[in-house]
Amino acid sequence: xxxxxxxxxxxxxxxxxxxxxxxxxxxxxxxxxxxxxxxxxxxxxxxxxxxxxxxxxxxxxxxxxxxxxxxxxxxxxxxxxxxxxxxxxxxxxxxxxxxxxxxxxxxxxxxxxxxxxxxxxxxxxxxxxxxxxxxxxxxxxxxxxxxxxxxxxxxxxxxxxxxxxxxxx
Amino acid sequence: xxxxxxxxxxxxxxxxxxxxxxxxxxxxxxxxxxxxxxxxxxxxxxxxxxxxxxxxxxxxxxxxxxxxxxxxxxxxxxxxxxxxxxxxxxxxxxxxxxxxxxxxxxxxxxxxxxxxxxxxxxxxxxxxxxxxxxxxxxxxxxxxxxxxxxxxxxxxxxxxxxxxxxxxx
DNA sequence: CAGAACTTTCAAAAAATATTGAAAATTCAG
DNA sequence: CTGAATTTTCAATATTTTTTGAAAGTTCTG
Numbered sequence: 001x002x003x004x005x006x007x008x009x010x011x012x013x014x015x016x017x018x019x020x021x022x023x024x025x026x027x028x029x030x031x032x033x034x035x036x037x038x039x040x041x042x043x044x045x046x047x048x049x050x051x052x053x054x055x056x057x058x059x060x061x062x063x064x065x066x067x068x069x070x071x072x073x074x075x076x077x078x079x080x081x082x083x084x085x086x087x088x089x090x091x092x093x094x095x096x097x098x099x100x101x102x103x104x105x106x107x108x109x110x111x112x113x114x115x116x117x118x119x120x121x122x123x124x125x126x127x128x129x130x131x132x133x134x135x136x137x138x139x140x141x142x143x144x145x146x147x148x149x150x151x152x153x154x155x156x157x158x159x160x161x162x163x164x165x166x167x168x169x
Numbered sequence: 170x171x172x173x174x175x176x177x178x179x180x181x182x183x184x185x186x187x188x189x190x191x192x193x194x195x196x197x198x199x200x201x202x203x204x205x206x207x208x209x210x211x212x213x214x215x216x217x218x219x220x221x222x223x224x225x226x227x228x229x230x231x232x233x234x235x236x237x238x239x240x241x242x243x244x245x246x247x248x249x250x251x252x253x254x255x256x257x258x259x260x261x262x263x264x265x266x267x268x269x270x271x272x273x274x275x276x277x278x279x280x281x282x283x284x285x286x287x288x289x290x291x292x293x294x295x296x297x298x299x300x301x302x303x304x305x306x307x308x309x310x311x312x313x314x315x316x317x318x319x320x321x322x323x324x325x326x327x328x329x330x331x332x333x334x335x336x337x338x
Numbered sequence: 339c340a341g342a343a344c345t346t347t348c349a350a351a352a353a354a355t356a357t358t359g360a361a362a363a364t365t366c367a368g
Numbered sequence: 369c370t371g372a373a374t375t376t377t378c379a380a381t382a383t384t385t386t387t388t389g390a391a392a393g394t395t396c397t398g
Contacts, residue, residue, distance in 0.1 A: 001283070001284075001286060001287045001288065002287065002288060002289060003287055003288075003289050003293060003294050003297060005287070006284050006287040006297060006301075007297065009280065009283075009284065010280075010284060010301070013277065013280045017273065017277060019191070020191045020272075020273055021190065021191050021273075022188070022189045022190050022191040024385085024386070025386090026386080026387085035300055036296075036300050038292070038293065038296045042344095043344085043345075044344090052387075052388090053387065053388050053389065054344095054345080054346095054388090054389085055345095055346080055347075055348085055387075055388060055389065055390090056386080056387055056388070058345065058346060058347090059346085059347090059386095059387090062346085079342095079343060079344065079395080079396070079397085080343085080344065080345095081344085081345080087300070088303075089300075089303045089304055089306075089307045090307065093307065103189075104186065104189055104190075108182065108186060111178065111179075111182045114170070114178075115175050115178065115179060117170060118170045118171065118172055118174070118175040119170065119172075120171060120172050123207070124172060124207065125172050127205075127207045128172060128175060128176065128205055131204055131205050131256070132175075132179070134257075134258045135258055137258075138258045138259065138262065193355085193356070194356085195356075195357085211374095212374085212375075213374090221357075221358090222357065222358050222359065223358090223359085223374095223375080223376095224357075224358060224359070224360090224375095224376080224377075224378085225356080225357055225358070227375065227376060227377090228356095228357090228376085228377090231376085248365080248366070248367085248373060248374065249374070249375095250374085250375080
Protein backbone atom coordinates (compact mmCIF):
# COMPACT_ATOMS: atom_id res chain seq x y z
CA UNK A 1 0.00 0.00 0.00
CA UNK A 2 1.33 3.39 -0.97
CA UNK A 3 1.12 6.56 1.11
CA UNK A 4 -1.52 7.91 -1.21
CA UNK A 5 -3.68 4.80 -0.90
CA UNK A 6 -3.17 4.75 2.83
CA UNK A 7 -4.29 8.35 3.18
CA UNK A 8 -7.37 7.70 1.10
CA UNK A 9 -8.34 4.68 3.11
CA UNK A 10 -7.80 6.54 6.34
CA UNK A 11 -10.07 9.38 5.24
CA UNK A 12 -12.74 6.90 4.16
CA UNK A 13 -12.54 4.90 7.35
CA UNK A 14 -12.63 7.93 9.61
CA UNK A 15 -15.64 9.20 7.69
CA UNK A 16 -17.48 5.90 8.10
CA UNK A 17 -16.70 5.81 11.81
CA UNK A 18 -17.92 9.36 12.29
CA UNK A 19 -21.22 8.65 10.62
CA UNK A 20 -21.84 5.75 12.99
CA UNK A 21 -21.43 8.19 15.86
CA UNK A 22 -23.83 10.81 14.66
CA UNK A 23 -21.14 12.95 13.05
CA UNK A 24 -21.54 14.10 9.46
CA UNK A 25 -19.46 11.82 7.24
CA UNK A 26 -17.89 14.72 5.36
CA UNK A 27 -17.02 16.56 8.56
CA UNK A 28 -15.21 13.45 9.78
CA UNK A 29 -13.41 13.16 6.43
CA UNK A 30 -12.27 16.76 6.55
CA UNK A 31 -11.00 16.13 10.05
CA UNK A 32 -9.17 13.00 8.92
CA UNK A 33 -7.60 14.87 6.04
CA UNK A 34 -6.28 17.61 8.29
CA UNK A 35 -5.12 15.08 10.89
CA UNK A 36 -2.77 13.47 8.38
CA UNK A 37 -1.76 16.66 6.65
CA UNK A 38 1.61 17.94 7.93
CA UNK A 39 0.86 21.36 6.44
CA UNK A 40 -2.18 23.55 7.01
CA UNK A 41 -4.59 23.40 4.06
CA UNK A 42 -6.84 25.96 2.40
CA UNK A 43 -10.57 25.42 1.97
CA UNK A 44 -9.90 24.99 -1.75
CA UNK A 45 -7.43 22.22 -1.14
CA UNK A 46 -9.95 20.43 1.07
CA UNK A 47 -12.61 20.93 -1.58
CA UNK A 48 -10.37 19.49 -4.28
CA UNK A 49 -9.02 16.57 -2.28
CA UNK A 50 -12.41 15.39 -1.09
CA UNK A 51 -14.27 16.33 -4.25
CA UNK A 52 -16.88 18.43 -2.46
CA UNK A 53 -18.25 21.90 -3.08
CA UNK A 54 -16.76 25.05 -1.61
CA UNK A 55 -19.87 25.69 0.47
CA UNK A 56 -19.72 22.22 1.91
CA UNK A 57 -16.01 22.49 2.69
CA UNK A 58 -16.58 25.81 4.37
CA UNK A 59 -19.48 24.62 6.50
CA UNK A 60 -17.66 21.56 7.72
CA UNK A 61 -14.47 23.47 8.44
CA UNK A 62 -16.49 25.88 10.52
CA UNK A 63 -18.21 23.04 12.36
CA UNK A 64 -14.81 21.54 13.16
CA UNK A 65 -13.68 24.91 14.53
CA UNK A 66 -16.83 24.98 16.71
CA UNK A 67 -15.88 21.57 18.00
CA UNK A 68 -12.42 22.91 18.81
CA UNK A 69 -10.75 20.26 16.63
CA UNK A 70 -9.11 22.51 14.05
CA UNK A 71 -8.00 26.14 13.83
CA UNK A 72 -7.53 28.85 11.22
CA UNK A 73 -4.18 30.35 10.45
CA UNK A 74 -3.31 33.45 8.44
CA UNK A 75 -0.13 33.05 6.48
CA UNK A 76 1.81 36.26 5.94
CA UNK A 77 1.69 37.41 2.35
CA UNK A 78 -1.20 35.02 1.58
CA UNK A 79 -4.74 36.00 1.01
CA UNK A 80 -6.28 32.65 1.87
CA UNK A 81 -7.04 31.14 5.25
CA UNK A 82 -5.20 28.00 6.24
CA UNK A 83 -6.72 25.30 8.41
CA UNK A 84 -4.87 22.83 10.59
CA UNK A 85 -5.92 20.15 13.08
CA UNK A 86 -4.84 19.51 16.62
CA UNK A 87 -2.57 16.51 16.13
CA UNK A 88 -2.30 15.16 19.68
CA UNK A 89 -4.86 12.37 19.65
CA UNK A 90 -5.30 12.47 23.40
CA UNK A 91 -6.16 16.14 23.23
CA UNK A 92 -8.51 15.43 20.33
CA UNK A 93 -10.29 12.81 22.40
CA UNK A 94 -10.54 15.15 25.37
CA UNK A 95 -11.97 17.88 23.20
CA UNK A 96 -14.59 15.56 21.72
CA UNK A 97 -15.52 14.26 25.16
CA UNK A 98 -15.83 17.77 26.55
CA UNK A 99 -17.98 18.94 23.66
CA UNK A 100 -20.35 15.99 23.60
CA UNK A 101 -20.70 16.21 27.33
CA UNK A 102 -21.65 19.85 27.08
CA UNK A 103 -23.97 19.32 24.13
CA UNK A 104 -25.69 16.13 25.25
CA UNK A 105 -25.13 15.09 28.83
CA UNK A 106 -25.98 18.43 30.40
CA UNK A 107 -29.33 18.77 28.58
CA UNK A 108 -30.25 15.20 29.51
CA UNK A 109 -29.52 15.86 33.13
CA UNK A 110 -31.81 18.83 33.12
CA UNK A 111 -34.63 16.79 31.57
CA UNK A 112 -34.10 14.08 34.18
CA UNK A 113 -34.42 16.58 37.04
CA UNK A 114 -37.69 17.76 35.56
CA UNK A 115 -38.93 14.21 35.25
CA UNK A 116 -38.15 13.55 38.89
CA UNK A 117 -40.90 16.10 39.66
CA UNK A 118 -43.84 14.11 38.34
CA UNK A 119 -46.90 14.04 40.54
CA UNK A 120 -49.11 11.25 41.75
CA UNK A 121 -48.58 8.09 43.74
CA UNK A 122 -48.79 4.37 43.27
CA UNK A 123 -46.79 1.49 41.93
CA UNK A 124 -46.56 2.80 38.40
CA UNK A 125 -45.35 6.22 39.49
CA UNK A 126 -42.81 4.64 41.82
CA UNK A 127 -41.35 2.44 39.16
CA UNK A 128 -41.10 5.34 36.73
CA UNK A 129 -39.38 7.45 39.35
CA UNK A 130 -37.02 4.59 40.10
CA UNK A 131 -35.92 4.41 36.46
CA UNK A 132 -35.44 8.17 36.28
CA UNK A 133 -33.45 8.13 39.52
CA UNK A 134 -31.26 5.33 38.24
CA UNK A 135 -30.63 7.21 35.02
CA UNK A 136 -29.85 10.38 36.93
CA UNK A 137 -27.41 8.50 39.10
CA UNK A 138 -25.79 6.92 36.08
CA UNK A 139 -25.50 10.17 34.21
CA UNK A 140 -23.93 11.75 37.28
CA UNK A 141 -21.39 8.99 37.33
CA UNK A 142 -20.72 9.43 33.61
CA UNK A 143 -20.47 13.18 34.06
CA UNK A 144 -17.83 12.92 36.76
CA UNK A 145 -15.89 10.21 35.01
CA UNK A 146 -15.82 12.08 31.72
CA UNK A 147 -14.83 15.29 33.48
CA UNK A 148 -11.91 13.51 35.01
CA UNK A 149 -10.83 12.00 31.74
CA UNK A 150 -11.33 15.21 29.79
CA UNK A 151 -9.20 17.33 32.07
CA UNK A 152 -6.35 14.90 32.60
CA UNK A 153 -3.14 14.60 30.73
CA UNK A 154 -2.29 11.53 28.79
CA UNK A 155 0.18 10.08 31.26
CA UNK A 156 -2.26 10.40 34.09
CA UNK A 157 -4.91 8.65 32.04
CA UNK A 158 -2.76 5.77 31.01
CA UNK A 159 -1.31 5.29 34.48
CA UNK A 160 -4.60 5.44 36.29
CA UNK A 161 -6.37 3.05 34.05
CA UNK A 162 -3.46 0.68 34.09
CA UNK A 163 -3.68 0.71 37.87
CA UNK A 164 -7.38 0.16 37.61
CA UNK A 165 -6.84 -2.83 35.39
CA UNK A 166 -4.30 -4.23 37.79
CA UNK A 167 -6.53 -3.76 40.83
CA UNK A 168 -9.58 -5.34 39.42
CA UNK A 169 -9.25 -8.81 40.82
CA UNK B 170 -46.35 17.00 35.33
CA UNK B 171 -48.39 13.81 35.27
CA UNK B 172 -47.06 10.30 34.86
CA UNK B 173 -48.40 10.19 31.34
CA UNK B 174 -46.71 13.44 30.36
CA UNK B 175 -43.52 12.33 32.02
CA UNK B 176 -43.48 9.08 30.12
CA UNK B 177 -44.06 10.86 26.85
CA UNK B 178 -41.29 13.33 27.45
CA UNK B 179 -38.94 10.56 28.46
CA UNK B 180 -39.61 8.63 25.26
CA UNK B 181 -39.10 11.78 23.19
CA UNK B 182 -35.90 12.73 24.95
CA UNK B 183 -34.42 9.27 24.75
CA UNK B 184 -35.24 9.19 21.05
CA UNK B 185 -33.54 12.53 20.44
CA UNK B 186 -30.47 11.41 22.36
CA UNK B 187 -30.26 8.19 20.41
CA UNK B 188 -30.37 9.96 17.08
CA UNK B 189 -27.42 12.15 18.13
CA UNK B 190 -25.47 8.96 18.74
CA UNK B 191 -26.16 7.30 15.44
CA UNK B 192 -29.05 5.22 16.73
CA UNK B 193 -32.35 5.20 14.88
CA UNK B 194 -34.71 7.58 16.69
CA UNK B 195 -37.56 5.08 16.71
CA UNK B 196 -35.36 2.29 18.02
CA UNK B 197 -34.34 4.53 20.91
CA UNK B 198 -37.99 5.40 21.55
CA UNK B 199 -39.02 1.75 21.60
CA UNK B 200 -36.21 1.11 24.05
CA UNK B 201 -37.31 4.03 26.22
CA UNK B 202 -40.89 2.78 26.20
CA UNK B 203 -39.87 -0.69 27.34
CA UNK B 204 -37.48 0.73 29.95
CA UNK B 205 -40.33 2.49 31.72
CA UNK B 206 -42.89 -0.21 31.18
CA UNK B 207 -43.25 -2.42 34.28
CA UNK B 208 -44.97 -5.08 32.15
CA UNK B 209 -43.72 -6.72 28.98
CA UNK B 210 -45.46 -5.30 25.90
CA UNK B 211 -46.60 -6.81 22.62
CA UNK B 212 -45.47 -5.44 19.26
CA UNK B 213 -49.02 -4.14 18.81
CA UNK B 214 -48.86 -2.18 22.01
CA UNK B 215 -45.57 -0.63 20.94
CA UNK B 216 -47.06 0.16 17.54
CA UNK B 217 -50.09 1.83 19.13
CA UNK B 218 -48.22 3.77 21.78
CA UNK B 219 -45.63 5.21 19.43
CA UNK B 220 -47.96 5.56 16.46
CA UNK B 221 -45.77 3.58 14.10
CA UNK B 222 -46.46 0.73 11.71
CA UNK B 223 -46.30 -2.94 12.62
CA UNK B 224 -43.37 -3.50 10.28
CA UNK B 225 -41.44 -0.67 11.84
CA UNK B 226 -42.19 -1.84 15.38
CA UNK B 227 -41.11 -5.34 14.46
CA UNK B 228 -37.84 -4.25 12.85
CA UNK B 229 -36.83 -2.05 15.75
CA UNK B 230 -37.76 -4.66 18.33
CA UNK B 231 -35.58 -7.14 16.50
CA UNK B 232 -32.71 -4.64 16.33
CA UNK B 233 -32.99 -4.11 20.08
CA UNK B 234 -32.82 -7.86 20.60
CA UNK B 235 -29.66 -7.93 18.44
CA UNK B 236 -28.20 -5.27 20.68
CA UNK B 237 -29.04 -7.43 23.70
CA UNK B 238 -31.14 -4.66 25.24
CA UNK B 239 -34.53 -6.37 25.25
CA UNK B 240 -35.83 -9.93 25.18
CA UNK B 241 -38.89 -11.86 24.02
CA UNK B 242 -41.14 -13.69 26.40
CA UNK B 243 -43.86 -16.22 25.66
CA UNK B 244 -46.77 -15.92 28.02
CA UNK B 245 -48.58 -19.18 28.67
CA UNK B 246 -51.99 -19.25 27.08
CA UNK B 247 -51.18 -16.22 24.92
CA UNK B 248 -50.50 -16.30 21.25
CA UNK B 249 -48.54 -13.06 21.06
CA UNK B 250 -44.92 -12.43 21.89
CA UNK B 251 -44.13 -10.10 24.75
CA UNK B 252 -41.07 -7.87 24.83
CA UNK B 253 -39.32 -6.52 27.89
CA UNK B 254 -36.16 -4.48 28.52
CA UNK B 255 -33.25 -5.09 30.81
CA UNK B 256 -33.98 -2.57 33.54
CA UNK B 257 -30.62 -2.34 35.30
CA UNK B 258 -29.14 0.79 33.75
CA UNK B 259 -25.59 -0.26 34.54
CA UNK B 260 -26.13 -3.52 32.68
CA UNK B 261 -27.71 -1.59 29.82
CA UNK B 262 -24.66 0.64 29.62
CA UNK B 263 -22.34 -2.34 29.68
CA UNK B 264 -24.28 -4.03 26.93
CA UNK B 265 -24.17 -0.93 24.73
CA UNK B 266 -20.45 -0.49 25.36
CA UNK B 267 -19.75 -4.13 24.55
CA UNK B 268 -21.78 -4.00 21.34
CA UNK B 269 -20.35 -0.76 20.02
CA UNK B 270 -16.88 -1.93 20.85
CA UNK B 271 -17.44 -5.11 18.89
CA UNK B 272 -19.12 -3.35 15.99
CA UNK B 273 -16.83 -0.34 15.70
CA UNK B 274 -13.62 -0.46 17.65
CA UNK B 275 -12.52 -3.89 16.44
CA UNK B 276 -12.94 -3.05 12.74
CA UNK B 277 -11.06 0.23 13.20
CA UNK B 278 -8.19 -1.55 14.86
CA UNK B 279 -7.91 -3.89 11.95
CA UNK B 280 -7.83 -1.00 9.47
CA UNK B 281 -5.15 0.70 11.55
CA UNK B 282 -2.93 -2.38 11.48
CA UNK B 283 -3.24 -2.46 7.72
CA UNK B 284 -2.37 1.21 7.48
CA UNK B 285 0.76 0.65 9.53
CA UNK B 286 1.99 -1.43 6.58
CA UNK B 287 2.31 1.37 4.04
CA UNK B 288 5.49 1.42 2.00
CA UNK B 289 7.94 4.13 1.19
CA UNK B 290 10.16 6.44 3.19
CA UNK B 291 10.54 10.11 3.90
CA UNK B 292 9.11 12.81 6.10
CA UNK B 293 5.57 12.53 4.79
CA UNK B 294 5.45 8.76 5.28
CA UNK B 295 6.89 9.09 8.77
CA UNK B 296 4.35 11.65 9.87
CA UNK B 297 1.50 9.55 8.49
CA UNK B 298 2.81 6.50 10.32
CA UNK B 299 3.16 8.52 13.48
CA UNK B 300 -0.52 9.50 13.35
CA UNK B 301 -1.60 5.93 12.68
CA UNK B 302 0.58 4.67 15.53
CA UNK B 303 -0.87 7.24 17.89
CA UNK B 304 -4.39 6.27 16.89
CA UNK B 305 -3.58 2.60 17.32
CA UNK B 306 -2.18 3.29 20.78
CA UNK B 307 -5.23 5.33 21.69
CA UNK B 308 -7.67 2.73 20.44
CA UNK B 309 -5.80 0.09 22.41
CA UNK B 310 -6.20 2.19 25.50
CA UNK B 311 -9.89 2.70 24.77
CA UNK B 312 -10.31 -1.00 24.10
CA UNK B 313 -8.82 -2.03 27.43
CA UNK B 314 -10.62 0.64 29.37
CA UNK B 315 -13.98 -0.20 27.85
CA UNK B 316 -13.38 -3.90 28.42
CA UNK B 317 -12.77 -3.22 32.05
CA UNK B 318 -15.86 -1.09 32.38
CA UNK B 319 -18.04 -3.48 30.41
CA UNK B 320 -17.20 -6.53 32.48
CA UNK B 321 -17.33 -4.94 35.90
CA UNK B 322 -20.18 -4.75 38.30
CA UNK B 323 -21.68 -1.49 39.29
CA UNK B 324 -20.15 -1.25 42.72
CA UNK B 325 -16.71 -1.89 41.40
CA UNK B 326 -17.17 0.81 38.80
CA UNK B 327 -18.42 3.41 41.18
CA UNK B 328 -15.76 2.64 43.76
CA UNK B 329 -12.88 2.62 41.37
CA UNK B 330 -13.79 5.82 39.68
CA UNK B 331 -14.44 7.50 42.97
CA UNK B 332 -10.94 6.49 44.02
CA UNK B 333 -9.64 7.75 40.74
CA UNK B 334 -11.31 11.07 41.29
CA UNK B 335 -9.89 11.28 44.77
CA UNK B 336 -6.37 10.42 43.65
CA UNK B 337 -6.21 12.86 40.84
CA UNK B 338 -4.54 15.75 42.58
C1' DC C 339 -11.38 53.17 -2.69
C1' DA C 340 -12.18 49.90 -6.60
C1' DG C 341 -12.43 45.52 -7.56
C1' DA C 342 -10.38 40.90 -7.49
C1' DA C 343 -9.89 37.12 -4.34
C1' DC C 344 -11.77 34.69 -1.18
C1' DT C 345 -15.46 33.31 2.31
C1' DT C 346 -20.06 32.76 3.88
C1' DT C 347 -24.94 31.95 3.52
C1' DC C 348 -28.98 29.51 2.43
C1' DA C 349 -32.79 27.92 -0.64
C1' DA C 350 -33.24 24.31 -3.76
C1' DA C 351 -31.73 19.70 -5.18
C1' DA C 352 -29.77 15.36 -4.23
C1' DA C 353 -28.66 11.62 -1.41
C1' DA C 354 -29.19 8.85 2.47
C1' DT C 355 -32.12 6.90 5.83
C1' DA C 356 -36.36 5.42 7.88
C1' DT C 357 -41.20 4.02 7.40
C1' DT C 358 -45.07 1.99 5.49
C1' DG C 359 -48.14 -1.46 3.95
C1' DA C 360 -49.19 -5.35 1.62
C1' DA C 361 -47.78 -9.94 0.70
C1' DA C 362 -45.38 -14.03 2.36
C1' DA C 363 -44.12 -16.82 6.09
C1' DT C 364 -44.83 -18.76 10.47
C1' DT C 365 -47.20 -20.37 14.49
C1' DC C 366 -50.49 -22.63 17.00
C1' DA C 367 -55.49 -23.71 18.67
C1' DG C 368 -58.96 -26.55 17.46
C1' DC D 369 -54.06 -30.77 9.21
C1' DT D 370 -56.57 -26.11 8.57
C1' DG D 371 -56.90 -21.60 8.81
C1' DA D 372 -56.95 -17.57 11.77
C1' DA D 373 -53.67 -14.89 14.30
C1' DT D 374 -49.43 -13.08 14.39
C1' DT D 375 -44.81 -12.01 12.72
C1' DT D 376 -41.54 -11.03 9.15
C1' DT D 377 -39.91 -9.22 4.85
C1' DC D 378 -38.98 -5.81 1.51
C1' DA D 379 -40.05 -2.76 -2.52
C1' DA D 380 -42.12 1.55 -2.79
C1' DT D 381 -42.72 5.88 -0.44
C1' DA D 382 -41.82 9.45 2.77
C1' DT D 383 -38.81 11.88 5.68
C1' DT D 384 -34.57 13.66 7.13
C1' DT D 385 -30.08 15.02 6.31
C1' DT D 386 -26.52 16.59 3.42
C1' DT D 387 -24.77 18.92 -0.54
C1' DT D 388 -24.68 22.16 -4.05
C1' DG D 389 -24.22 26.46 -6.37
C1' DA D 390 -25.21 30.96 -6.98
C1' DA D 391 -25.62 35.28 -4.72
C1' DA D 392 -24.21 38.19 -0.99
C1' DG D 393 -20.67 39.49 2.04
C1' DT D 394 -15.97 40.38 3.39
C1' DT D 395 -11.16 41.35 3.04
C1' DC D 396 -7.21 43.09 1.31
C1' DT D 397 -4.09 44.55 -2.63
C1' DG D 398 -2.73 47.89 -5.70
